[in-house]
Amino acid sequence: MTSVIDDDATRVAQRFVAGDERALAEIYGRWSSLVYSLALRSLGDVTDAEDATQRVFVSAWQSRHRYDAERASLSAWLVGITRNVTADAHAARARDRAIMQNSAIHAADEAVPGHESVLAERLVIADEMAKLDAVPRQVVQLAFFDDLTHTQIAERLDMPVGTVKSHIRRSLTRLRERLEVNHGAL
The missing domain is CATH 1.10.10.10 (Winged helix-like DNA-binding domain superfamily/Winged helix DNA-binding domain)
Known part of the structure; x- marks a missing residue:
C-alpha cells in the first residue's frame, strides 16, 4: 500500500515539475492544510496564514523547476518554503513596528x-x-x-x-x- 502512495506522490511531483496545473491543484489539495496550519501557528493570525499559504503555493509553482525529489519529499520542500514565507512575514511585521515606533518617537519628541x-x-x-x-x-x-x-x-x-x-x-x-x-x- 505504501509503495502505491509513494508512486502516486512521485507521479504527481513529476507532473508538477513539468508544469501540469492539475498536479498543482492535487498538491494544493493534499498539503494546503499542512501549510496553513504551520503558517497559522507561526503567525497567529488567520488572514496572515491564508495569505502565507497562497504565497507558498505561488512560490512553489514559480520555482518548481528547482524541486529535486532526490533531496526531499514534496511535502518537506513545501514546509521549507512555508518557513521562508513566514520568516518574511515576521520580518515585514518587524519593519512595520519599527516604522510606527519611529513615527511615534518623532511625534513625541517634537x-x-x-x-x-x-x-x-x-x-x-x-x-x-x-x-x-x-x-x-x-x-x-x-x-x-x-x-x-x-x-x-x-x-x-x-x-x-x-x-x-x-x-x-x-x-x-x-x-x-x-x-x-x-x-x-x-
Missing part, C-alpha cells in the same frame, strides 16, 4: 507647533500623498483617513489582504523618506 505649523505640515503631507500612485494612495487613505481595517479595504477594493498590507507598508516607507528629506530642507 513640541506641538502653532496652528500655522500644523497647517503647513498638513499641506506637505497632502502634497506627498498626491505623489503616490493612485491605488496605493487610495489604500492609505482608506486605512488612515477612513479608519478601515486591512480586510475591509481588501473587500472594498477587491484585492488580497496581503496586497493591501504591501501597499500600506511601501507607501508609509516612501512617505517617511520623502518627509524626512522635506523636513530636513525646511
